[in-house]
Amino acid sequence: MTRTVVITGATSGIGRAAAQAFAGRGDRLVLAARSPATLAEVREECRAAGAPVLAEATDVTMPDAVGGLARAALAAFGGIDVWVHTAAVMAYGRFDEVPERVFEQVVRTDLLAAAAVARVALRHFRAASAGTLILTGSVHGHITAPYLSGYVAAKWGSPPRNGWPGRWWTAPTGRAGRCRWAGSTW
Numbered sequence: 023m024t025r026t027v028v029i030t031g032a033t034s035g036i037g038r039a040a041a042q043a044f045a046g047r048g049d050r051l052v053l054a055a056r057s058p059a060t061l062a063e064v065r066e067e068c069r070a071a072g073a074p075v076l077a078e079a080t081d082v083t084m085p086d087a088v089g090g091l092a093r094a095a096l097a098a099f100g101g102i103d104v105w106v107h108t109a110a111v112m113a114y115g116r117f118d119e120v121p122e123r124v125f126e127q128v129v130r131t132d133l134l135a136a137a138a139v140a141r142v143a144l145r146h147f148r149a150a151s152a153g154t155l156i157l158t159g160s161v162h163g164h165i166t167a168p169y170l171s172g173y174v175a176a177k178w179g180s181p182p183r184n185g186w187p188g189r190w191w192t193a194p195t196g197r198a199g200r201c202r203w204a205g206s207t208w
């Protein structure tokens with residue numbers, strides 16, 4: 023069965039590898055990240071593997087950007103089956119030396135945008151009575167580390183540490199949807 027898969031953070035690392043893996047099995051892809059040039063590169067890689075691809079340059083920290091991406095996915099492919107969220111940034115430095123705007127961008131990207139994705143995806147999945155949301159956690163959601171205060175703050179605020187959006191949820195029909203988190207060290 024082919025699926026429509028949205029990947030936020032599709033141009034690098036885990037998101038790009040996920041895009042290539044889903045493309046290899048013939049899924050329809052909606053790819054998002056900020057850099058249009060790198061996004062176009064990944065889009066062509068995935069098309070070459072045979073996948074229908076919509077690539078949308080998106081900054082997930084911007085108001086309604088995640089909602090706009092979901093609307094674009096629905097317009098292009100008529101539904102969303104899986105949403106993989108890997109968009110993240112890191113900043114290294116002593117807490118008092120990291121500029122406020124940099125700290126805030128890390129928390130905005132790694133925590134608030136993950137919440138925005140979960141909100142939009144789960145509303146869609148509940149309405150459709152099916153869907154899989156994959157958020158990427160980190161060992162830094164369980165242990166702290168020096169010089170990573172923004173990242174650690176964001177990951178401690180994210181699933182599975184704080185329980186949102188619920189690992190499993192029940193759709194109105196009683197069918198269970200899936201909500202998963204993944205961290206490379208688990």
Ligand SMILES: NC(=O)c1ccc[n+]([C@@H]2O[C@H](COP(=O)([O-])OP(=O)(O)OC[C@H]3O[C@@H](n4cnc5c(N)ncnc54)[C@H](OP(=O)(O)O)[C@@H]3O)[C@@H](O)[C@H]2O)c1
Nearest residue numbers: 031032033034035036055056057081082108109110158160
């Ligand atoms: N790699 C690891 O060892 C590791 C370990 C533990 C947990 N994780 C977690 O796994 C996830 C992915 O990590 P990774 O290493 O694969 O990351 P990565 O290689 O740095 O890729 C991050 C992706 O997010 C995108 N991005 C960043 N800010 C964005 C924004 N505001 N809007 C939209 N896209 C944005 C980047 O593209 P643009 O810059 O073009 O926007 C890029 O595609 C993260 O949540 C990370 O915390 C990774």
